[in-house]
Amino acid sequence: MxxxxxxxxxxxxxxxxxxxxxxxxxxxxxxxxxxxxxxxxxxxxxxxxxxxxxxxxxxxxxxxxxxxxxxxxxxxxxxxxISNPAVGLSATLRLHVASRQLSVADIVESRILLETWAAQSADLAGNPEHSQAVIRRTGELLEAMDEPGLDREEFHDLDAEFHVLLSSLAGNAVIEAMMESLRLSISDYVSESVASDAAWQKIATVLRSQHHAIHQAVKGGDGPLAAHLLREHIQWFYTESRQY
Missing domain, CATH: 1.10.10.10 (Winged helix-like DNA-binding domain superfamily/Winged helix DNA-binding domain)
Incomplete structure (x- = not known):
């Protein structure tokens, strides 16, 4: 040939x-x-x-x-x-994660980069109506996640919505779609990472506390602090879940 x-x-x-x-x-x-x-x-x-x-x-x-x-x-x-870019992106990422061509660690690091950038770029005054709606809705999500009888799958769904909504405050539709796609691409890994219910309850307690601190920083307009807390939060959960 x-x-x-x-x-x-x-x-x-x-x-x-x-x-x-x-x-x-x-x-x-x-x-x-x-x-x-x-x-x-x-x-x-x-x-x-x-x-x-x-x-x-x-x-x-x-x-x-x-x-x-x-x-x-x-x-x-x-x-x-329609237009739901996260669906196509997440399906592609999931397959490449499954094939081990993309590692979960790299997906997590990418999520950190996007979320911390979004937190520092959030402009609550630029679109006050949207910002107020996001702050209100994420506050409701925190209350729902604080419910003691909440099962793990419901917690993860609420947690995911919380993070994607906060990223929307940056006003960048591409970042928001990528955030959603990254979340969906490793959703199974997240849900299966901690096998023990007892271990999960300990982790969930810490996650709730971290979520409230992040929400308070975002609500107060402190982007650098919110970005710092988000990085710690995501890295902590990834490190902790790998121990089980």
């Missing part, structure tokens, strides 16, 4: 024409969030490909968090354009 043959580009897969077309329509504004994509038959005829290839494209868009699919008829049936 010649060098030229080895490096020659592979022919585009049929479904890629649909993906590129939808991307172009999103860029131009021809398709917007909430719009229903054309049906399989029309897309197949438009692009000169099989309906099976169209279905492949729709499945990929679904996995990427770009469309929601449902059966039936009406405006909410078929493939409706």
């Amino acid at each position: 010649t060098s030229k043959a080895r490096t020659s580009p592979q022919p585009a897969r049929a479904y890629e024409t649909v993906l590129k077309s939808i991307e172009a329509d999103l860029r131009s504004g021809k398709i917007k969030i909430g719009d229903q994509l054309p049906g399989e038959r029309l897309l197949a005829e438009t692009h000169g490909i099989s309906r099976a290839s169209v279905r492949d494209a729709i499945r990929i868009l679904d996995a990427m968090g770009m469309v929601r699919t449902s059966t039936g008829s009406g405006p909410n049936s078929g493939a409706v354009v």
